[in-house]
Amino acid sequence: MDRETSLVTTVHRWLLDRVGALWALLTARPLSLYAASVLRIGYGLLYLIFLIREFPYRDEIWGPGSPWTPALASQLFDQTGWNSILLISESRAYFELCYVMALVTATLFTLGWRTRVMSVLFAVVVISFHARAIFMTDGGDNLVLLMVLYLVLTACGRRWSLDARRDRLRKARAAQAPQPVKSLYAQQLEEARVTLTTVVHNCGMFVIAAQVCFLYGSAGLYKVQGATWGGGTALHYALNLELFQPWPELSQLVNEFPMVIAMVGYLTVLVQVAFPFVLFGRLKYPVLTVLLGMHMGIAVLMGLPLFSGAMIIADAVFLPDRFYTFLPLLWRRAAQHIGMRPERRQTAGSGSVPAQARPEVPASDHPRAVRGG
Template sequence: MWTLVTGRPVSLYATAVLRIGYGLLYLVFLLREFPHRDEIWGPGSPWTPALAAQLFDQTGWYSFLIVSDSRGYFEFCYVLALVTSALFMLGWRTRAMSVLFAAVVASFHARAIFMTDGGDNLLLLMTLYLVLTACGRRWSLDARRERIKAARADVAPTRERSLAGRQLRAAHVTLTTVVHNCGVFVIAAQVCILYGSAGLYKVQGSFWDDGTALHYVLNLDLFQPWPAVSHAVDQYPLVMAVVGYLTVLTQVAFPFVLFGRLKYPVLIALLGMHVAIAVVLGLPLFSGTMIIADAVFLPDRFYTFLPGLLRRAVLRRGLRTPAQPEETGLGSVPAQGGHPGSRGAGEPVGRPARHGGPSPSGRTVPDGKPSGQTFTDRKPSGPTVAE
């Protein structure tokens, strides 16, 4: 176990996917709510900064959005949140950006805690956990800068470190590895606890026991972004009951199938469930947060296999070479000119070229021998496929 924690960083590609996913998700969320930013987080919100400050005194939360009631200060904070989300997604100075991104998410979440859904709670937890991880070592601007630096170091001579410097370097690497691996394990444990507790709570409910839970959910006005779609889905009670039982089964079984191949069909089922929640119930932020969190359970070899798969798909579809014309016999166009000893035009593949006689173009092939003499005791001067 100690070797697993201190040996090497695990799930570097998975944490990179979490960084890109959560940065992009929050950036899209802020852009989506840009027209309504003042009503949700700004000075014009019904939940005024004074009320938010009173709540913070009771709960211990804090938000830098209530430092000032100025409209200009709020706009500056909103632009800062947009820039931070974009830079965190791209992986620029990821260590510093991860801390700033966690502060942004925590401040915006605390400022409008009564105007958000459950997706914000998990997103806040994941951003705090990502501060511990080395999520910028893959698919980031930091990784690109390190590759360039390493390439330059191979060319330029390097100064030999002292023994104390090497020991400090080794201790830093070990500490970073331990903190990163612990952060990954905490993220995985958080998702397992979430799924397991959600499934166990559903087992205790009578509505999930008789298969009518989804029927009641689909008929709530709060979760009907498209009422026609909700009513159409509700027309199949048997299907709804089966989906309800499968939901409970996959959530309860999820923590127990992580170390086998059965986790892949379970992850696919959970992906379908979250997509349905986003479309039918109108909870895209919650569904996106859960889908991105599930990515931590996919091994790094899966993510390293994807770029090659995409390149092969592009080559098969868009860069196909034109088909080569088939070789024909006497009906093909004879080659113009030629080289002494080369195969005559129209000769079948694998047959030696003719010497001393007229070529198909009507000219005599020079061979340096008197005319009419046969040469059965020598090889053709030109190479053949048989050779």
Template sequence: MQKAEQTSAPATRPPRPGHDAERASAHTPQRMPGRIATLLTLLLEQPISLYAAAVLRIGYGFLYFAFLLREFPHRDEIWGPGSPWTPTLARQLFDQTGWDSILTLSDSRAYFEVCYAAALVVSALFTLGWRTRAVSVLFAVVVTSFHARAIFMTDGGDNLILLMALYLVVTSCGRRWSLDARRARLRASAGTAVRLPPDQASGELRRHLRDARLTVITVLHNCGMLVIAAQVCFLYGSAGLYKVQGASWGNGTALHYALNLDLFQPWPELSALADEHDVLIALTCYLTVLLQVAFPFVLFGRLKYPVLTMLLGMHVGIAVFLGLPLFSGAMIVADAVFLPDRFYRYLGQRARRVVQRADIRKARTRTSADAALVPPQSGPAV
């Protein structure tokens, strides 16, 4: 009897090697839908990097506004009717490339001056974030028109600004640090929001349309920010890979040749002083290639912060030594897309604290000055 019970009892088998791995792989397909659902929720329901989008809007709007102001004395030679690249030649090039520009719609000088003034106004309004949805489209048209009109006058910086201007059209770059955000806060605090009658506000169709509109805006914003991040990664990665193929970057002499080009010598004495340090020049070449190639691979860890800091120093050096401030500024603003919103919120809090402390100091100084102006009161006569 006991032997029969022992025979019928199920035998306990030792665990097979890799059994846990098989179980984990069996549960992996079950976890994948959860991850996909999380990604879809993040993509559809919550806009990402709103502060970074605001920094991109402010940075590129200000850069282009400053660029137009800097070239104001030379506007006719670059984009106007008096340019060597005449409007007729530009239109012939457009027939081949498919570009277009509002500047070539007329050869009148008055028309060009109106377009230039409008471009300055649009750039300023885009920087301030006034009616950002409509102004972002106008800003993209302005950048595209001026870029296409003088396509042979580019230095790389306006190429990136052109791409970012097109990408920012689909983002919600006016939700933070803008006149639109300020107007929305004032409207919410004053309670002046337009309210529909209960029978209309509770309608299913209106509610679905509102939800669909918010979903579309969120998806477009998130996709736009992801495309901007991918564009910057592709830019750095391709630049690093191209440098690896060059012999001058491999032997550390590329910056030596760049510093001795007359076209990139805003301060010849400073360039000559930097060119005297051969070891430092070679190390800078190797570090530049390493940073650009490694950039797309360090974005999801803490290494991205020192890498972004070193890239900031590299772009400042390019602006100072090579005389390319527009290109350096465009790249520095593009790098801001990889900083989280908590970083920008912290900067905003610090800025508000500094302003509050300055106001308190002014109030104390004003109070002390007022007290010093009051004549001393004499005691009662005895």
């Protein structure tokens, strides 16, 4: 009886410790702030390039002159529940104004100006353009749509943004001025706001990572069921689809190596199925490298740059912050190696970026960030 009681007590204590560690991880500090910023810059810039690229054809795709007329779009909205600000008016001047505002919104979101507000506006832009001509794109905007909705929840403007620069300058000025004494209520309210923002951000990053895992896992399992993927001929048929041959000569050249095509097909299935299971070890780095090559091949050989770009950017969520903080050091070393001597910034600790943790909690007391976001 004593042994059973001791076992129950041990299990109970272990569960409490696990729950406490998970709660501390969720609330102590926002995780993967650099990865969130990479997602913001990546998707904002990708959609901006997409809008600029389609600028000559904007009327045929989304405007009043589109074959998918506003009346047809409204009928579809009645069935799907979608909506679009582009259908508020059928005036051409209104459409041109919406297009210019979409370009401005994507630019400001990429730069990280008033990111909280711009993330919501950017999500409205992506939803509106996606819903207006849902059958006109290659499907890559589906992932962009999901990601921009998730990014609304994250603190994606804390790094590499105009907001971060403004926050640095404000803190530098505040450090030289006397600090006002806050009431106990104001301090508690501020702590509650910081905790809520941290929890929402961490949950948003977790949802993004889970979405990418689901995409790869389901795609790999779906391929396993296909006879062409099992036979190693799936990529051969894909290379011979006229609809996905931006450079037919290049597709035919690659198609002349059937053994290589079969091996790449098997490797693709293996990597996609294994992806969710390798995220917490170093094996994820070669897997991400293989996926990078796969998406670049899809973009070049099949002419799907929007889809490939969206997937490559999504993979960035699994790279830890120490990877992104190492990039400037790598750049300085490369610049010194080729003879360039960039100006060295004065960085007092991590003074070049806002602190992730709350001021009253020492950074050493925080749990380490979960690898892979």
